[in-house]
Amino acid sequence: MSETFENGATQVEHEYGASEIQVLEGLEAVRKRPGMYIGSTSESGLHHLVYEIVDNAIDEALAGYCDEITVKISEGDIITVVDNGRGIPVDIQQQTGKPALEVVFTILHAGGKFGGGGYKVSGGLHGVGASVVNALSEWLEVRVYKDGKIYEMKFSRGNVTQPMQMVGDTERHGTEVVFKPDRSMFEITEYNYETLHTRMREEAFLNAGVRIRTIDERAGREQSDEMHYAGGIREFVTWLNRAKTPIHDSVVYMSGSREDSMAEVAFQYNDGYNESIISFANNVHTPEGGMHEEGFKRALTTVLNNYGKKMKILKDEEKVSGEDCREGLTCIISVKLTDAQFEGQTKAKLGNSEIRTLVAGIVSDKLEEFLEENPGVGKAILDKALMANRAREAARKARESIRRKTALGGAAMPDKLRDCNENNPELTEIYIVEGDSAGGSATQGRDSRFQAILPLWGKMLNVEKARADKVYGNDKLQPVITALGAGIGDEFDVSRLRYHKVIIMADADVDGSHIRTLLLTFFFRFMRPLIEHGYVYAAVPPLFKLSRGKTTRLAFSEEERDRISGELRGDNPNAKVDISRFKGLGEMNPHELWETTMDPEKRTLKRIELDDAIRADETFSILMGEKVEPRKEFIERNAKYAVNLDY
Numbered sequence: 001m002s003e004t005f006e007n008g009a010t011q012v013e014h015e016y017g018a019s020e021i022q023v024l025e026g027l028e029a030v031r032k033r034p035g036m037y038i039g040s041t042s043e044s045g046l047h048h049l050v051y052e053i054v055d056n057a058i059d060e061a062l063a064g065y066c067d068e069i070t071v072k073i074s075e076g077d078i079i080t081v082v083d084n085g086r087g088i089p090v091d092i093q094q095q096t097g098k099p100a101l102e103v104v105f106t107i108l109h110a111g112g113k114f115g116g117g118g119y120k121v122s123g124g125l126h127g128v129g130a131s132v133v134n135a136l137s138e139w140l141e142v143r144v145y146k147d148g149k150i151y152e153m154k155f156s157r158g159n160v161t162q163p164m165q166m167v168g169d170t171e172r173h174g175t176e177v178v179f180k181p182d183r184s185m186f187e188i189t190e191y192n193y194e195t196l197h198t199r200m201r202e203e204a205f206l207n208a209g210v211r212i213r214t215i216d217e218r219a220g221r222e223q224s225d226e227m228h229y230a231g232g233i234r235e236f237v238t239w240l241n242r243a244k245t246p247i248h249d250s251v252v253y254m255s256g257s258r259e260d261s262m263a264e265v266a267f268q269y270n271d272g273y274n275e276s277i278i279s280f281a282n283n284v285h286t287p288e289g290g291m292h293e294e295g296f297k298r299a300l301t302t303v304l305n306n307y308g309k310k311m312k313i314l315k316d317e318e319k320v321s322g323e324d325c326r327e328g329l330t331c332i333i334s335v336k337l338t339d340a341q342f343e344g345q346t347k348a349k350l351g352n353s354e355i356r357t358l359v360a361g362i363v364s365d366k367l368e369e370f371l372e373e374n375p376g377v378g379k380a381i382l383d384k385a386l387m388a389n390r391a392r393e394a395a396r397k398a399r400e401s402i403r404r405k406t407a408l409g410g411a412a413m414p415d416k417l418r419d420c421n422e423n424n425p426e427l428t429e430i431y432i433v434e435g436d437s438a439g440g441s442a443t444q445g446r447d448s449r450f451q452a453i454l455p456l457w458g459k460m461l462n463v464e465k466a467r468a469d470k471v472y473g474n475d476k477l478q479p480v481i482t483a484l485g486a487g488i489g490d491e492f493d494v495s496r497l498r499y500h501k502v503i504i505m506a507d508a509d510v511d512g513s514h515i516r517t518l519l520l521t522f523f524f525r526f527m528r529p530l531i532e533h534g535y536v537y538a539a540v541p542p543l544f545k546l547s548r549g550k551t552t553r554l555a556f557s558e559e560e561r562d563r564i565s566g567e568l569r570g571d572n573p574n575a576k577v578d579i580s581r582f583k584g585l586g587e588m589n590p591h592e593l594w595e596t597t598m599d600p601e602k603r604t605l606k607r608i609e610l611d612d613a614i615r616a617d618e619t620f621s622i623l624m625g626e627k628v629e630p631r632k633e634f635i636e637r638n639a640k641y642a643v644n645l646d647y
Contacts, residue, residue, distance in 0.1 A: 060085030243586030290350030398472030429501030437586030445590030550610030
């Protein structure tokens, strides 16, 4: 007997019982060292709890038993995850003599992912998911709908508070987990709906046909989304390219399998200049790539060069490099395999060499066939690669020029740079300031021992719409490249960086936001390690100064202004509080600028973090790309989060 779901997965008759659950070691130290298990106790770790429970539902989908998942945030930031899979086993697990349900939620490394036939393919984090979420929750309840019965069990901080008991009859099947994160474990316990929704959308793209709902029931934030993509990763590529202009209509899709491993690749070229390859192994994002990406890149370059020569688009001795072939490429690679070998606990890179062979074989055979049948697409891709080749040569010459200047050290520093006296990069910081007037105030107000000032002037280049050679030769960006001293693009070397705090200081208005976005786009595209190492900051200038008598306070938003005003009045609602709005940075005197924005003892800096490269890439493309409609949609969707947009 078998059942086929919308995602095309076939449910094979296979009993999922306690014998499939294997115990490797007891639950220890999770509450003492939560970061070891979920990465951090910040916002990313908080959201990771949800992903761990969802991963278990996705594993059921991969096995062909689940096609609906719901993730809900309720008042008090309580999370509910429901799936329609087989339901966690409830019979007695032989090694422990306890119900398998209890074992899964109380013993680390207990699950159906360590052999025994529970799952052939699994995402999850080494089977630690359910027990870690339980250990880090103030309370957790699980209900299993299985074999016509409802089984319920309750926990608190990893301990059983209600043993498993049968509480009713049902026609449903699946698992429902409800939990409240433990405030004592996390720096923040407020869930961001958009973060969860984005991750669940990614899961829906990667698992064609699985329907995933996200719901926010919190007062004033009510919303819901339903994601269901029959086209799977094809639709993922279309989604990522929605703010770009494709150079061929259809998304190219290829898939294949060998033994228990399968791979699928979808890509489409756009008229931009950035390469975006996003890879996954068992639904886990592999930001550092690995063997699946390597196999794709090699095969793509070989096939395009062979095709170019065959069709006489390339001359006999002419060839295009891998970089040339990938300019303007948006590509999703998704592989599923039984024994995924990841490098490091964070699963950043896939190490299975057989997957390189599988992906390369699929791309070599099927892309060649596609190009034969679609010569117009083949010519468009090769023409773009040839243009990239010419631009890359121009960029190389521009880079050589930058390298020669940088090698000269201080003699090549920009005229407008007001450097600091300290030479140790770990102790220095550079303020990149909008305009000469703000630059003048910052130079006079700074502590010249360790603070450098670089004013920018004129219109900043939007690198989202420019090729590399135009970026390298741009007179507005050259001073930034030279001052930082670490090079650019593939040659960027973070060890040569001259300052370990790169602070963007712009006005708290629309123009300031635009300049910040342009600079961050430049750093993201051409100096990404700067952001990855946590060296980029945005200065947060105050908007208001409030005074009553000798007491002075600063406010960074209208809400904060109103709150501080009330605090200064105290018990006297009629007390006079002087409120003045700060002018632009250029209109502040040096003392004011130092006091409010540059003094390390008093200032507020926001570190720019790269939590999610996919989302960052997508956001930059939308905000700085050509198309208006996706930008409008993005602003409308995110307007509710824009209360303190500049902070």
